[in-house]
Amino acid sequence: MKQAEQLVLPLAPPPDLTEVFRRVFFRLRIKSPVVSIDAQFHPFAGLRSTISVRNGAVKARVSDLLAEASPLVLEALAEILLARVFHRRPSREAKECYLAYTFRPTMRTRIDATRRARGSKRLLPPRGHHYNLEEIFHELNRRFFLGQIPPSRLGWSHQYSRRILGHYDSGHGTIIISRKLDSPSVPRYLVEYVVYHEMLHIRIPVERRGQRRVVHSREFREAEKKFPQYELACRQLKRLCA
Numbered sequence: 001m002k003q004a005e006q007l008v009l010p011l012a013p014p015p016d017l018t019e020v021f022r023r024v025f026f027r028l029r030i031k032s033p034v035v036s037i038d039a040q041f042h043p044f045a046g047l048r049s050t051i052s053v054r055n056g057a058v059k060a061r062v063s064d065l066l067a068e069a070s071p072l073v074l075e076a077l078a079e080i081l082l083a084r085v086f087h088r089r090p091s092r093e094a095k096e097c098y099l100a101y102t103f104r105p106t107m108r109t110r111i112d113a114t115r116r117a118r119g120s121k122r123l124l125p126p127r128g129h130h131y132n133l134e135e136i137f138h139e140l141n142r143r144f145f146l147g148q149i150p151p152s153r154l155g156w157s158h159q160y161s162r163r164i165l166g167h168y169d170s171g172h173g174t175i176i177i178s179r180k181l182d183s184p185s186v187p188r189y190l191v192e193y194v195v196y197h198e199m200l201h202i203r204i205p206v207e208r209r210g211q212r213r214v215v216h217s218r219e220f221r222e223a224e225k226k227f228p229q230y231e232l233a234c235r236q237l238k239r240l241c242a
């Protein structure tokens with residue numbers, strides 16, 4: 001029997017994150033007076049990391065999804081975060097290294113799974129006071145996507161957001177539309193357009209260009225223009241968000 005093929009390594013203890021941040025802090029030769037550095041892993045809902053400096057105390061919280069990342073990746077993230085609060089520009093290498101790690105398919109799968117498990121996406125049912133998102137989704141699916149967009153969870157947002165009119169959450173496979181659009185003063189094609197936009201996010205995956213994740217790629221923008229009232233909708237939305 002060839003059992004040795006699956007090599008099981010003993011679990012390494014998670015790296016001392018504070019030590020990583022301290023190392024990078026000195027390497028960057030940051031002049032600002034700092035009295036303490038504290039960096040810990042934190043069970044955020046997704047791949048999120050935060051940093052703050054208050055009275056010379058640096059406090060960083062790094063997504064525990066990165067607990068198994070190599071010291072190199074953690075140093076890269078430390079550089080990005082420290083650069084952010086100390087008004088520096090992180091090196092290309094750091095950005096590239098961190099992005100390459102978080103872009104691995106296995107990582108994306110874990111991020112999505114964690115979001116699903118930890119994040120609670122509360123939303124109102126798809127049948128609103130004026131518009132039924134489910135009906136709109138199915139109609140658009142037929143008209144523009146040959147019915148090929150998989151059925152997704154749909155709902156109106158709890159918040160009455162004026163800025164974010166729609167959102168597709170890939171972790172939850174959920175399309176959320178701002179409750180602001182569920183109104184008789186909002187024409188139907190506008191709601192359709194926002195739903196159409198979010199459906200395109202399901203159809204067209206995020207592209208990676210150099211160090212950036214391109215959510216609205218050229219392909220995406222072209223597809224958007226296929227919506228019949230595209231220009232009118234854009235103008236209306238700008239007015240609505242103003």
Ligand SMILES: [Zn+2]
Binds near residue numbers: 197201215216
């Ligand atoms: Zn979008």
